[in-house]
Amino acid sequence: MDWYLKFILVGFSIALPVGAITVEMTKQGLKNGFFHGWAVGIGGMTIDALLIIALYFGFAQILSLPYVQMPLWIVGAVFLFLLAYDSIKNADKDISLAGDKINRSLLKTYRNGLLVAVSPGNLVFWVTIFGVVLADSYSQSGQASFIISALGILTGILLHDIGLLSIISITRKVMSRAMIKWTSVIAGILLFGFGCYFLYEFYVDVRSVF
Template sequence: MFALFFTHVLLGLSIALPVGAVTIEMTKQGLKNGFFHGWFVGLGGMTVDLILITLLYFGFASVLALPAVQTFMWLFGSLSLLYIGIDSIKNADKDIRLGNEKIKKSLKSSYWNGFLVAISPGSVVFWLGVFGTVLTHSFHASEKTGFFAVASGILTGILLHDLIFMSIVAGARKFVNRTFIKWVSTIAGCLLLGFSFFFAYEFFKGINDL
């Protein structure tokens, strides 16, 4: 069982490495407000992962796979990213705290940003793929421990990635100035808008296919 857990910790680390919307938001918040704000973005994203795992375990795989459900998620994700992206660009030069300056932004706000950014059918497709085999046996007692080993291993891997990544960002923060952070926030906002437009495209595509 430990081998199964450790293998999926490595999988969690691997899947967290590619740069996505959550990583972009983590970087922005980490540079602006420090380690914990960036990490709480990651925790918000992990909450979405945990919710999806729970739904899959209790048999909602077929519901999450419905085109109508995924189309709605594309829309919700697009609107969330649109809001956060515009906010990143609009307030690129605001709420930047360096050194011992007091941080005004709440950790709760960073957490919810991560939560909203993480919502997409891509997450559903991933978890369906990862747990596809395990789910077919999830209601057999002998397989429940295996399911939890896989789930906890992947989440642990993602958590480790976030901690290591934010440590690097927090360390780099000591060597940058406000202008640099402003431009990072602006670029992050543009990238999030790009994800938003892609999600919107997938939404309208899904509408046509319904």
């Protein structure tokens, strides 16, 4: 149990820094409520779970190859640019104030979470940071320890998402349509910034290889 609680704290702590997933989750939570924001988080956690499985089967070395990472920087940047464009263009659309009927599909929101999470930044983070942590737990205590560690990390991320979206749900009740609109615009600008960062990382990797 202590081991599990330890990795819950690890998962919670790494989910705290603001990233592209947090930005998209906050935007959807404000525009369409708790469950749409959570759908983004679940989309991100789906990729996290798949990466844990990949690490377990030894695919970390493949993901860490420069020739694998470089195309992912471009793909991630394109996805973020598309989400940023959609966020700014449709800032005043699909806004559901507290008590309104929500028309947006949860599946589409979940898809956004998947697209944001399929980024080299997320992949590299899991391969480098969690790859080491999980590999260490596996070497020390075997398969059972690895599974408990992975479940603890995912639980920590889940608790972070629920806590964040609970705060957003309360805040949403006192926000006007105009405030939510401008929040969506700001989220789009931040997502565009993350996309530019991905392009920069692609440029750095190209220079280091060639």
